[in-house]
Amino acid sequence: MDVFTAISQRRSVRAYKAIEVEEEKLKKILEAARLSPSASNRQEWKFIVVRNKETKKKLARAAFGQSFIGEAPVVLVACGTESKAIMACGQPAYTVDVSIACAFMILQACDLGLGTCWIGAFKEDEVKKLLKIPDSVRVVAMLPLGYPDEGPSQRSRKGLDQIICFEKFE
Ligand SMILES: Cc1cc2nc3c(=O)[nH]c(=O)nc-3n(C[C@H](O)[C@H](O)[C@H](O)COP(=O)(O)O)c2cc1C
Numbered sequence: 657m658d659v660f661t662a663i664s665q666r667r668s669v670r671a672y673k674a675i676e677v678e679e680e681k682l683k684k685i686l687e688a689a690r691l692s693p694s695a696s697n698r699q700e701w702k703f704i705v706v707r708n709k710e711t712k713k714k715l716a717r718a719a720f721g722q723s724f725i726g727e728a729p730v731v732l733v734a735c736g737t738e739s740k741a742i743m744a745c746g747q748p749a750y751t752v753d754v755s756i757a758c759a760f761m762i763l764q765a766c767d768l769g770l771g772t773c774w775i776g777a778f779k780e781d782e783v784k785k786l787l788k789i790p791d792s793v794r795v796v797a798m799l800p801l802g803y804p805d806e807g808p809s810q811r812s813r814k815g816l817d818q819i820i821c822f823e824k825f826e
Pocket of ligand 1: 666667668669670713721773774775776778807811
């Protein structure tokens with residue numbers, strides 16, 4: 657699968673088959689995170705692989721009851737380990753860095769026939785307590801991962817003419 661095919665075929669998947677994710681595939685997805693770029697190559701991140709059924713159910717509860725999270729064979733919890741670093745442009749490095757790594761993992765998962773869904777709606781304090789994440793570390797996203805048990809259709813997107821302008825902001 658070439659990159660654009662993965663980008664265009666990827667969907668947010670919210671139903672997963674009760675099939676385990678092979679170690680080899682999981683490793684390749686995690687490798688995609690490891691190889692992704694970060695500001696000044698600092699790599700201030702940690703990705704927690706959650707497979708324990710009870711823990712996944714509790715993560716689903718921390719995500720306002722999005723129960724499909726508990727049904728996924730794997731939940732990846734993506735954390736920024738240095739939340740103080742602000743880039744010269746004013747953006748916190750960790751949200752950008754960890755988000756890029758998540759995007760790379762999502763595309764790699766798609767290439768391997770696996771589905772994911774970015775989860776941004778969760779109570780961070782509950783997730784941190786559950787997974788024993790230190791106070792200074794921030795949870796950026798959770799990614800349930802598994803073989804899709806649904807084939808969502810493409811969601812609409814704005815046209816290029818609405819989001820691109822040339823030479824100056826219009
Ligand atoms: C930052 C972010 C947070 C999101 N949070 C959630 C979430 O908590 N629960 C959920 O079901 N989907 C979540 N999504 C998925 C979006 O709803 C989805 O990407 C969007 O509707 C477009 O659909 P598509 O991914 O299938 O193209 C999130 C996506 C992003 C990028």
